[in-house]
Amino acid sequence: MNSKEIKKAVSVYYPALALDAVIGLETRTELDEILGWSVFLSFSASSAGGVAAFLKLPWPADNGVVRFLTVQHSLFLGIFLMTFSLWLVAMAIKSFYDSYYFYGLKTSFPEMGMANEKVLMTFESATILRSGISMNDITKAFIFSKLGSDSLRRLGLGGRDLTQFVSSRQFTVDFSEFSASLKVTNEFVVIGDIATSVVNCDDGFARFLAIHEVTIKDLVGSISWSERLERKFQLGKRFWGRDFLGRIKGLGKDWSYGGAFALEKFAHDITERELAELDGFEQENEFNLLEAVLARKGEANAILVAEEGAGAMDIIFALGTRINRGNVLPSLQHKRIFLFDSNAFVASFKDKMKFEETLLHILNQSISAGNVILVINDLPSFVENTKSIGSDLIALIDPFLSSSDFQVIAVANPSAFHRFLESDGKILHRFEKILIKDASEDSIVKMLEDNALIEESKSKIFFTYQSLAAIEEGARRYFGDSVTSDKALHLFSELVPSVLTKKKKVIVRQDVLAFISQKTGIPVGEIGVAERDKLLNLESILHKRIVGQDEAIKAISNSIRRARSDIENPERPLGSFLFLGPTGVGKTETTKALAAIFFGNEESIIRLDMSEYQSADSLNRLIGSFGDGKAGVLSSKLREQSYGILLLDEFEKTSLEVMNLFLQILDEGFFSDMTGKKVNTRNLIIIATSNAGSDLIRNLMSEGKGLQENKDKIVNEIINRGIFKPELLNRFDGVILFHPLSSEDLSKISSLMLKKLQKRLAEKGIDLIINEALHKVVVSAGTDQQFGARPMNRAIQEKIEQVIAKKMISGEARSGTRLELHEEDLV
Template identity: 40%
Template sequence: MVPPPCGHGHHFCNGNLPTYSMNIKSLNITKHHLYPIVVLDHILSHRTRHSVGRFLDVSIVILFFATIVSYGLKFIPFIDALYIEQATMIAPKIMGLLLVLISILLFIIILELFFRFSYFEEHETTNEPTFDVLKILYTATDGDLTKSFIQSAAGEKILLRCGIPTTALQTEFLAKRSGILFDAPFPEITDGPFTLSSLVLFLLSVDEEFRTFIVRGGIREPDLVGCAEWVMRQNALAKKQERWWSHERLAAIPGIGKDWAYGAAFTLARYGKEIVERYDTYASTMSLKDTAEVTSLERILARSTGADAIIVGLSEAASMDVVFNFARSIARGIVTPELEGKKIFVLDYNLIVAALHTKDEYETTMITIFEEAINAGNIILVISNLPAFLAHARSLNSDVVTLVEPYLSSGRLQAIATIDMDNFHNVVEQNAVLMSQFEKVVVTEPSEAKMVPILERVAENLESRNPVFFLYSAIDEALRSAENYLPDGVLPDKAVSLLIEVVPQCMQAHKVIVDRSDILTLIKTKTNIPVGEIQTAEREKLLSLEQFLRERVVGQDEAIKVTANALRRARAGVRNMKRPIGSALFLGPTGVGKTETVKALADLFFGDEKAILRFDMSEYQTADSLERLIGFSEGERAGTLTKALKERPYGVLLLDEFEKANKEILDLFLQVLDEGFFSDMRGKRVSARNVIIVATSNAGSEFIWEAREQGLEVSTMKDKILSKIIERGVYRPELLNRFDAVVLFNPLGEKELAQIARIMLQKLQKRLKEKNLELVITDDLVNAVIKHGTDPLFGARPMNRAIQEKVEQAIAEKLIRGEIGEGSQVVILPEELI
């Protein structure tokens, strides 16, 4: 039994293998209604018939003119009699050959008609192999079904889309395999046709050699099945285009003089553009009759009154896609009779803004456009980006809603407006006239099963224009990466943009095959997030993260371990993509390395320690703090966090003094830490899934100091310290549990302070080296810095100030006095640090 497809459209996914009730031998394919054309296609393939037909067409035309010339020479007076005699002799032979070729062509045409009508014949029973599968079964004469699949045209296409060339299959697989025999079990087909994707999964389940070869080649099972479904769709489209007698193909043939029955619209033609079918964009690849939005739009516009619609999408582009698909359905004649022959004109907003500068000019022109659209009799007017259209009218002190209302309410004007979801709530729902005149059509995001075919057609279109070849893995990764790493925009638009952008990247690298790694390289370039295959140098760095961190963070082994493990998990790609990259709460006294750890984290993961979005949560303690963070409900003022994440959606989000934040903000981060997003003041999602969230806090510092003074290891007291923090009501347990890790930072001892002082002096040494000065770092200098820059309450933080006010000051004075100059060694004695 063949189970129905899963969410991806794949049969047998998630380990659901078929039940076997017969073997391949018991399949009597001769009874299949497509068996005759399978035999025909095996003897004389579809491609061969077409090639022979084209050759015969050309030959017949040439022989036809040759026959006319040979018989017509005798009627030309100045032609030599010898030529006329020779032409008369060969004329019957040419005529005979012409008739033979015509007979052969007629035979080929009859065969092709037999093939097409048999192939497209409707049958009630679909529980049987499809044509492509039947061809593979027919050629499996040696008992090796896998070999037959690989050597078939469909199998070759499938494996090429996986990135496996035919030569590799011949030399590395077929030459060494033992083969499956005809007594292998075959699934009983009861739940729909047995397609190429079903066959692929069947072969993977019964042929261990084939499965091993695929896995070793780095091909994922869903990718192989996806390739099969891609080829199935390509074959179905090719066959559909050959079905010239179908209603859709015949209806698409334009009539003669249809436009003569309708009036002209010269002003509208000046300020608008007619939509014609867009074969060059992904929008034209969507299934029209299965698109609920197009069906709803057709139903509304087919009415005699109230035939006006407003399309509400996640974005303006998504709304316009529905309009383009609707125009395509009109062009192909697959709409109700009331809409046949309609033309769709989109008002060119930019042209209107550029040309109309006064209220009178604007209103006169708009009235003329409305009247022309009505008088023409076959025009549907589209107002794209309705908020911008209304805003321009308001800038001229014109009430365009009042202007257009009589036309809409009378039912004489058919109009479509497009708008995104946010503006619909803010603009249209607040206007009673617009709500009463337009019926809403909501555009939902397509399912993954619908988006994959869209991306495949985009890839095919790009292949036809550029010297590239897309593997299925690139399509799959574009969809995944667009969803995971590109928070702005909607699908499939974001994924389409990735496919378009990756082409010049590959061409610049002189690469023809576009695979998963190319999409990931593009993502890395756009986001600075390390993705893709881990190379040797990076692998060594990841395995030695603790060493790198210890060079910057002193005396915090637990923090280093937690940070290193979090980075490795994130880079390995095993994290939950629906949450932030990572999250941690750093607890400890001031000046012990919490912020330095965050900087090291940003540097290691994002390649820049400046990739930090820093918020001082002590500034968000008042009642309006939440609004200041996410945005004010009244007005268009965006919140600081909302703005920061939209401008820089990739990096480390540092929340300093987290315990001081307003309770509402702590509640907000319950959701952010768990789901990776929050809603701004307009209800729009703001993603935090591509940031590492680190909250620092001094909460519990006194308990940490207490443990240290008692000679206890702070890490062993973690549970007790956290319990005391919860008892005091600083943090709720559910908030602490949302963090991937809660890390306690130890107070610094003399040994750690000396290491930190030396590291800070080395930074100064590096800066002076750029000025051709060599600072000599001595133990005495280190001890002097510790003496002047240590405070038990503030840890190592005062050291920077001590170096600046004492060491740098002493160096500056030496330079001014001329005691040192370029190329000098700089030695600072402790007594000079007054």
């Protein structure tokens, strides 16, 4: 938009804005309160005096108050009439002012005005823009506007910092520059659009936000919260609106329908009370689908397929609320929604005949009533429970499902639906399946905002917007195996008592991250001094356990630093590497070293021998089998431990189907198990090891050629041999070549292995002296060009540990002994 267009759009609100310029809104509000109390007090005094004078009651002579009110009755009546007249004028001015606010909502509420009338901006936006034009400082106008200051306060900005920023500003943004940058994200300008443009134009304000770690996304989200609360408050004044009038029940509106007394014993009517808060309700698409299905003339039944906590019941509650308010399609008005307790119903009967008789009576009575919508939560469970007493639920209710006077809304989770219901033709014929997806990021944050307001009023604490956004992000990122909305609400409810015990009054993003880290063991949030030193020196720390293999060490260290700095792609695993090289060169040992140093211990490794997954059923064994209901090895392990290292040994030996599974895992950071539930792999480092190309690596090394210079040649040959597909190799963050170990490398490795033995013996009080004889026997007996350093372990066991064991048994070596072995001891 340009300056001319903005000024024209603002001019629509000039009468109300002019009123603000003459008498501010806060001043008018205070005057309204004063006049209101004046009217009330003068009316009370006038009424008391008038009643006393009219009845001529024998008041005690010493009651001066009564005598005064009686004598001054006319005076108080005059005051009342004058203040009441002024109050009426004030209310007229208030209504005049409010009418401009409601005018700005015509795009959102078409019934408020002509549908074809174009509204270019909301009233709040016009207020800020008008102020920005008059003072030639749009940034200052935004900061000191009511919603601007509210939103900044929600971001933890205010007080001294904000005042200092405003007073120290060196320049202001030219309004024409601001106008040119103003982008309208919707059909009309909202405050979020203004704030975004201000940040883009005002480098000082953008820098101020960056210093306080506030992103544009945070700013717009906080503004959206403030706007939503203001809109809700203002719409509460519209007593003439459809939302308000629709809540007033008509007389006898249910008289044309019958009762459902048998049903009421096992169900309750959710349309009788307001169960759903529609402000911020985000599942409109699913709601509209459900409403359209229920409005059919026949077979108007729906089954909502959703994970627990995904909002299926919220949609049903919203339907009940809108029926109560009269905001539904005409054919659904006056309907009554009954939530049926199927578990209690089945538990009430022991024999099949009585169960079926009662159920048929309920269904017949519901059809006679003519306005019943029956909700069955967890239909698969109801079906299975009825089978336990020998009854067929679907066969019983099937004749009733075609009636237009009776409808059923069933709820089922995806796994149970696929397993028990999807193969039943009657169900698919009578019910329309509606798939309920997890709530969007914005809707989850709105749910958290509503919960935060409730908790703030109870506990006298304050949530910044960033803290709520961090809860949503944490639920989605670190608890990806469950429904995000449900997990976010659980995180919120668990966080509150945690911060209350610390006597914190303001909840910030870091509090949430610290709680998530405590709950999951995943390091998130600020990096401490010790962790910072470890991250910056990770290569040298790893090299204390790993000899050579600089490329692998560097690649892994860089990946860990990116992940901990939170700058990697959050939709993929923390890192993924394919280690290629001969046996015994340190591929697995590198993984173990990383686990011990960064993740705390080697138990953080989830290890799979991929040579065990070559058969046709390998994929089912990993993700689960729908046919026999067995959980998969991979899905089960990752649900138990979602943070650490996934080590895939001998990856080249697995089946093509399994490789295709990991193609998705490496690209998207998740996979679906047999039931369709997502399994999160985004908090893992995935390392696959393979001997593929080992012969090429050995040949190049024997010819004195460098591996890195010939890396592409090796990888291309592996592809040509059909071992790995190019698209799979490209999904790894790095394909790392491990070179065969030199004599010098083997000597260093022997030293590391002997130190491990020395440490184990020290725990038993025996001081082992590592000398040249030990090195010599380990290197000579454990050197094998084909198997690398792997035979060294066997050499230590057979040549050294065996000798020490005999000495310990004989008593020659005991706690306190300083043990040194020579060549003659090791023969």
